[in-house]
Amino acid sequence: MKLYSYxxxxxxxxxxxxxxxxxxxxxxxxxxxxKDGGEQLSAGYRAMNPTALxxxxxxxxxxxxxxxxxxxxxxxxxxxxxxxxxxxxxRARVRAIAQTIACDIHPLNNLRVLKYLKHNLxxxxxxxxxxxxxxxGVGLAAIEAMLANHPGTGRFCHGDQPxxxxxxxxxxxxxARRFACDESAIxxxxxxxxxxxxxxxxxxxxPEQQPDYEAPxxx
Amino acid sequence: MKLYSYxxxxxxxxxxxxxxxxxxxxxxxxxxxxKDGGEQLSAGYRAMNPTALxxxxxxxxxxxxxxxxxxxxxxxxxxxxxxxxxxxxxRARVRAIAQTIACDIHPLNNLRVLKYLKHNLxxxxxxxxxxxxxxxGVGLAAIEAMLANHPGTGRFCHGDQPxxxxxxxxxxxxxARRFACDESAIxxxxxxxxxxxxxxxxxxxxPEQQPDYEAPxxx
Numbered sequence: 001m002k003l004y005s006y007x008x009x010x011x012x013x014x015x016x017x018x019x020x021x022x023x024x025x026x027x028x029x030x031x032x033x034x035k036d037g038g039e040q041l042s043a044g045y046r047a048m049n050p051t052a053l054x055x056x057x058x059x060x061x062x063x064x065x066x067x068x069x070x071x072x073x074x075x076x077x078x079x080x081x082x083x084x085x086x087x088x089x090x091r092a093r094v095r096a097i098a099q100t101i102a103c104d105i106h107p108l109n110n111l112r113v114l115k116y117l118k119h120n121l122x123x124x125x126x127x128x129x130x131x132x133x134x135x136x137g138v139g140l141a142a143i144e145a146m147l148a149n150h151p152g153t154g155r156f157c158h159g160d161q162p163x164x165x166x167x168x169x170x171x172x173x174x175x176a177r178r179f180a181c182d183e184s185a186i187x188x189x190x191x192x193x194x195x196x197x198x199x200x201x202x203x204x205x206x207p208e209q210q211p212d213y214e215a216p217x218x219x
Numbered sequence: 220m221k222l223y224s225y226x227x228x229x230x231x232x233x234x235x236x237x238x239x240x241x242x243x244x245x246x247x248x249x250x251x252x253x254k255d256g257g258e259q260l261s262a263g264y265r266a267m268n269p270t271a272l273x274x275x276x277x278x279x280x281x282x283x284x285x286x287x288x289x290x291x292x293x294x295x296x297x298x299x300x301x302x303x304x305x306x307x308x309x310r311a312r313v314r315a316i317a318q319t320i321a322c323d324i325h326p327l328n329n330l331r332v333l334k335y336l337k338h339n340l341x342x343x344x345x346x347x348x349x350x351x352x353x354x355x356g357v358g359l360a361a362i363e364a365m366l367a368n369h370p371g372t373g374r375f376c377h378g379d380q381p382x383x384x385x386x387x388x389x390x391x392x393x394x395a396r397r398f399a400c401d402e403s404a405i406x407x408x409x410x411x412x413x414x415x416x417x418x419x420x421x422x423x424x425x426p427e428q429q430p431d432y433e434a435p436x437x438x
Contacts, residue, residue: 050364
């Protein structure tokens with residue numbers, strides 16, 4: 001399998017964790033979102049993934065766009081170890097947490113949206129950062145409420161095995177920290193993130209472990 | 220089952236179609252997104268769904284937030300008729316189309332985001348409408364490319380049975396039409412939308428068929 005990835009894309013980061021949790025070997029094909037006006041916008045990449053977003057999974061010639069579709073595909077084609085619990089109620093809970101990140105936080109804060117705010121709407125840097133922190137704050141507060149005091153929450157988001165909710169949560173918290181978002185009101189999320197950080201599957205998927213990693217430029 | 224719904228919410232509209240396609244009876248509990256500062260923000264609703272968004276499915280006391288998590292839950296608990304094809308590649312394709320709408324178009328254009336643009340960023344009505352049309356345009360163009368000339372596309376997005384991709388597409392096109400988005404470049408989407416409009420499951424889920432429907436106010 002090949003994963004078209006950008007080191008800092010949190011959607012690609014999710015899939016990297018999922019592949020690692022399942023012990024699946026894959027080749028990383030870097031897609032640089034900032035170079036040459038964005039490699040994801042090239043005709044070649046678009047032919048494979050018309051959304052012009054990363055990641056794309058190539059599984060023996062089958063191209064699958066969209067991180068959540070990729071993860072469900074991996075769950076179906078490589079069921080063991082599972083990313084979802086066995087019971088329908090548990091699966092619904094895990095998917096609801098994952099989708100809250102994938103639908104309600106991440107799309108508002110990804111690169112193309114921040115660019116539109118800056119270039120089309122001429123929003124100030126301060127207002128852009130406030131926008132970012134606003135949607136992270138609202139979204140993570142909702143997830144904290146879904147996790148705290150729920151009997152399904154264990155060492156990880158659902159029970160004591162990491163899965164689909166955790167692999168969405170960790171990249172989102174990584175992003176939140178880049179923008180110095182307030183973590184005081186999300187203790188359960190912070191605790192689960194720390195538990196994930198002890199696992200190789202999460203560590204090896206981190207941006208700084210990727211072949212296309214670039215250190216932040218000095219200010 | 221109960222569905223906490225708002226007639227114009229395209230996420231609720233998706234689930235209504237899904238319930239209808241599966242022939243499942245349900246009670247609509249209206250949640251008025253505009254009245255009293257937004258009924259979805261009330262403590263009672265948040266206790267059930269911390270994201271403070273519609274829809275929520277209540278299945279015998281189990282609350283499931285997030286439209287895509289609800290639809291996967293319905294697919295698992297009431298598999299027949301199926302919303303997803305049987306093969307993993309087909310399922311991945313359908314989910315990728317659905318997620319392109321659920322993650323890449325809808326979250327950028329929902330009510331809370333338009334409110335933030337207007338009230339926090341003081342964006343003009345024109346710029347707000349341009350924003351709306353921009354993300355609809357980019358997203359539907361990607362979906363048109365995923366559908367046009369793909370051998371999997373049939374009378375509906377995937378083959379000749381309606382499913383998860385169609386029930387996301389129809390509400391999104393309904394929204395696009397409210398904002399008078401250009402449809403000239405998306406002929407396959409327009410054709411599939413027309414095929415869906417012939418089915419009762421889609422018609423009966425439409426905003427104007429809902430108990431909480433309100434006709435647009437005259438300008």
